Amino acid sequence: MPSLTGLRWATAMLIFGHHLMAVNYFGGNAGVAWGVLFEAGKTGVTLFFILSGFVLAWGYKPQQSAGSFWWHRVARIYPLHVVGVGLALVAAATLIPEIRTDGAAPLAANLLLVNGWVPDWWQAGNPASWSLVCEAFFYLAFPFLIRPLVRLSTRGQVIVVAVALALVALARRSPPSPRACCRRHPPPCCAYPSS
Secondary structure (H helix, E strand, O other), rough: OOHHHHHHHOOOOHHHHHHHHHHOOOOHHHHHHHHHHHHHHHHHHHHHHHHHHHHHHHHOOOOOOHHEEEHHHHHHHHHHHHHHHHHHHHHHOOOOOOOOOOHHHHHHHHOOOOOOHHHHHHHOOOHHHHHHHHHHHHHHHHHHHHHHHHOOOOOOOOOHHHHHHHHHHHHHHHOOOOOHHHHOOOOOOOOOOOO
């Protein structure tokens, strides 16, 4: 959808700027100004997920089989994912050793886009591909969700949206577990062991 290209570009720039902020690329006053500009970037991936869901639903073809839908999704994202993992492995071996993946199992899980299901592996292989793991799950679920949703009346669809929003609101109010906090803020910031 060409009309969403501008929004996708702005979102990508927010995410990129946020990553530069997160690694303290700029210091001093420039870093503070950068932080003010790009703090919102952490919501950019969420916006990408929402846009992706919208585009999938908008382009839904009732006659397309689930297998055909999945094949098109794999053909679209998987080749670039494999290249990204390869580049991340080279970067880990040469420039950024802190992103090195320990073991074949986490790497294989990343190649299969299931590493997010094991908390300690969520950044295995290509650390940036965690969002593809989420997207792969969305793609897996989409054919099973869209068919019953399009059969609902408008009132039924409004009820589904209201329930979904209520669940999101409840989830946001729930405090994260200490272990989850420690994964984001390892010791000494956190007293709870991260392993």
